[in-house]
Amino acid sequence: MSAGSLSDTYDFRSRCSIARTMEILGDRWTLLIVRDLMWHGKHTFQELQTSAERMPSNQLSQRLKRLVDWGLVTKEAYQERPVRYRYVLTERGRALEPVLLQIMQWGHETLGGGLYDPVAGRTVSPRSVER
Amino acid sequence: MSAGSLSDTYDFRSRCSIARTMEILGDRWTLLIVRDLMWHGKHTFQELQTSAERMPSNQLSQRLKRLVDWGLVTKEAYQERPVRYRYVLTERGRALEPVLLQIMQWGHETLGGGLYDPVAGRTVSPRSVER
DNA sequence: AATAGTCACTTTCGATTCGAAAGTCATTAT
DNA sequence: ATAATGACTTTCGAATCGAAAGTGACTATT
Incomplete structure (x- = not known):
């Protein structure tokens, strides 16, 4: 630390x-x-x-x-x-990236949110669940 | 989903x-x-x-x-x-385990909190930062 | 010189949420 | 009869939220 x-x-x-x-x-x-x-x-x-x-x-x-x-x-x-x-x-802040990635993964799988690819720099699959 | x-x-x-x-x-x-x-x-x-x-x-x-x-x-x-x-x-709830693990890791590294090992079923290294 | 625009906030204030403590209800134990 | 337990719910003052408007330091335009 x-x-x-x-x-x-x-x-x-x-x-x-x-x-x-x-x-x-x-x-x-x-x-x-x-x-x-x-x-x-x-x-x-x-x-x-x-x-x-x-x-x-x-x-x-x-x-x-x-x-x-x-x-x-x-x-x-x-x-x-x-x-x-x-x-x-x-650096401490950037160390949150794995946390962000896991949360995003979970949100994508269970709530149908978008999946951002930090390498590609864009959202790959923005599923929509509304309506 | x-x-x-x-x-x-x-x-x-x-x-x-x-x-x-x-x-x-x-x-x-x-x-x-x-x-x-x-x-x-x-x-x-x-x-x-x-x-x-x-x-x-x-x-x-x-x-x-x-x-x-x-x-x-x-x-x-x-x-x-x-x-x-x-x-x-x-199942959806259990799917949060990787999120929990990442958050724990970050909290351990940057805030000095304990590290729980789900396999061993106990907290491995509870660093204390208070005082 | 006067007016408009931009950026980075701060202030105001009514509505919502929080949290400590006490209360409720069903049922068992003494 | 009285106490205890588990699972909540209610109360209510304090803290936080959020929409909107305001502020201050400039720069750009007419």
Whole structure:
């Protein structure tokens, strides 16, 4: 575990790795931000906000702050005057890819969602179950 | 995908498998219930409620209902007079094991949580990061 | 010089959800 | 009769959510 982020000193309620992870990723939005940063080339506030699921901007703002606090994402200015920011996954954040892949697999198989291929960079088979 | 549960007709907001999965598992408690059913031999309301993280009984009640609605869990009476229930993962529910394993791995590596070995049936290395 | 536009947020505020505690109901045990 | 157990449900104040509008720092256009 690398140094310098909240998770080094944070007092978790549980010693269980899954419970701990849920304290970070256990909501509707956080993993979607990670998905967009990881696979969909979205890096600015604007890009993330206009993502498919339309998460409210105040939620996005909050989640990004937490992700930075947890050391999963860094925020860097990519230009001055006016200053604009880019969000990038850290190594810890990128280490979530296998988690994302497994969740995607399960969601595809049991809920009929799309299957994104990170190598090809596109969604392979977006089955639809609605209607 | 097998027949007969909510996810066959439910109208998801997104076609993304990850977003869809988050509509089911995207909270602090649901995956912990799945964990307990899958690995820790907890099957009754009581057992689940007295699990390590002490989830409130009304939340447990609600989540179990949802899990049944989504077809990830079945509820069966294991005795009459007085009637007592047992919750069991369906095939869909058990298919979450790889997801659980990946999340556990990540939580272990980056948050210092324990590592449970489903084959050995015990937690191998509960690192502690608190303090 | 004035107006419009863009980006990155923050604020507001009503609605929803959470969670701690206590209560309910059926039935068995003492 | 009283206590105990299991499986919930109810209550209710506190925290969180989310839709919409607002803010501040600029740049671009007329």
